[in-house]
Amino acid sequence: DAGITQSPRHKVTETGTPVTLRCHQTENHRYMYWYRQDPGHGLRLIHYSYGVKDTDKGEVSDGYSVSRSKTEDFLLTLESATSSQTSVYFCAMGERNTEAFFGQGTRLTVV
Amino acid sequence: AQTVTQSQPEMSVQEAETVTLSCTYDTSESDYYLFWYKQPPSRQMILVIRQEAYKQQNATENRFSVNFQKAAKSFSLKISDSQLGDAAMYFCAYRSDNTDKLIFGTGTRLQVFP
Numbered sequence: 635d636a637g638i639t640q641s642p643r644h645k646v647t648e649t650g651t652p653v654t655l656r657c658h659q660t661e662n663h664r665y666m667y668w669y670r671q672d673p674g675h676g677l678r679l680i681h682y683s684y685g686v687k688d689t690d691k692g693e694v695s696d697g698y699s700v701s702r703s704k705t706e707d708f709l710l711t712l713e714s715a716t717s718s719q720t721s722v723y724f725c726a727m728g729e730r731n732t733e734a735f736f737g738q739g740t741r742l743t744v745v
Numbered sequence: 746a747q748t749v750t751q752s753q754p755e756m757s758v759q760e761a762e763t764v765t766l767s768c769t770y771d772t773s774e775s776d777y778y779l780f781w782y783k784q785p786p787s788r789q790m791i792l793v794i795r796q797e798a799y800k801q802q803n804a805t806e807n808r809f810s811v812n813f814q815k816a817a818k819s820f821s822l823k824i825s826d827s828q829l830g831d832a833a834m835y836f837c838a839y840r841s842d843n844t845d846k847l848i849f850g851t852g853t854r855l856q857v858f859p
Contacts, residue, residue: 665845676751676836676851684845693746693848724790726847731797733780734840734847736790 637661640725640737647744653712655740657725659705663735665728666708668692668700670721671739677724683708715744747772749839751850758827759858765812766822766853768837776842779813779820784834784852793835796820798842824855832857 638659647653657666665684669677669692679692681700689700697719699711712719722741728734748771758764770779781793796804796813803811808828812821824831837850 667847669849674754674851677849679846679848682846690844690846692846722788726790728845728847730845731778731842733778733792733795734838739788 638725638727638735638737640723640740642740643738644741645743647715647742649716649744650714653715653742653744655710655723655725655742657708657710657727657737659708659727661727661735662705663727663729664705665730665734666702667726667728667734668698668708668710669724669726670694670719671724672721680710680723712742715742717744720744747774747777747839747841747846747848749837749848749850751837751853753853754851755854755856757856757858758824758831760827760829762827763823763825764827764855766824766835766837766855768820768822768850770818770820770837770839772818772839772841774841774843778840778842779811780838780840781809781811781820781822782836782838782849783831784836785832790836794822827857829857829859831855 667682668680683689683702725737726734779796840847
């Protein structure tokens with residue numbers, strides 16, 4: 635969506651390597667979210683942020699960490715990638731009491 | 746913890762007909778927001794409609810309307826006069842007014858036949 639971008643859009647990595655996905659927004663929205671999308675599971679929340687340096691875990695946070703040092707950037711890190719983390723990852727942003735706006739998604743393959 | 750359940754993995758409808766997608770949720774909160782998102786093959790997430798829990802009136806957006814039953818914790822989406830472009834994955838979502846955590850159901854794939 636306009637105002638929010640994810641990078642990279644596609645990535646192939648090897649098992650055991652660290653991976654960082656970046657979400658960048660230009661709307662100065664307070665809230666940011668990371669999800670993974672897998673067939674049959676819908677979108678599952680990994681972590682979310684409610685301000686700079688303020689983050690909380692979602693339902694599938696094991697194996698993932700996040701950082702938000704600036705309002706505009708929300709980073710998702712896989713410390714040691716596993717094949718079970720092969721997925722499509724979505725970032726989203728929003729303000730209080732509004733809908734969320736989504737990035738285009740990142741397809742990550744762990745081989 | 747809140748949960749969102751979509752019990753229909755797939756639905757189909759004839760063009761110009763009406764279809765209803767089901768969504769139920771579980772929460773102990775009294776204030777929250779509910780959404781329906783559409784995801785076409787492009788993977789883009791598009792907001793279809795939103796509902797504030799404190800509003801009794803059901804939200805409508807052109808051909809899209811919801812049936813919000815707060816006591817039953819049900820939030821179904823009705824699509825009238827279905828069009829081929831409505832074919833997509835539809836996700837129901839819940840946003841906590843307390844934590845602003847946003848969670849989704851597993852989705853319903855809608856097929857539209859000419």
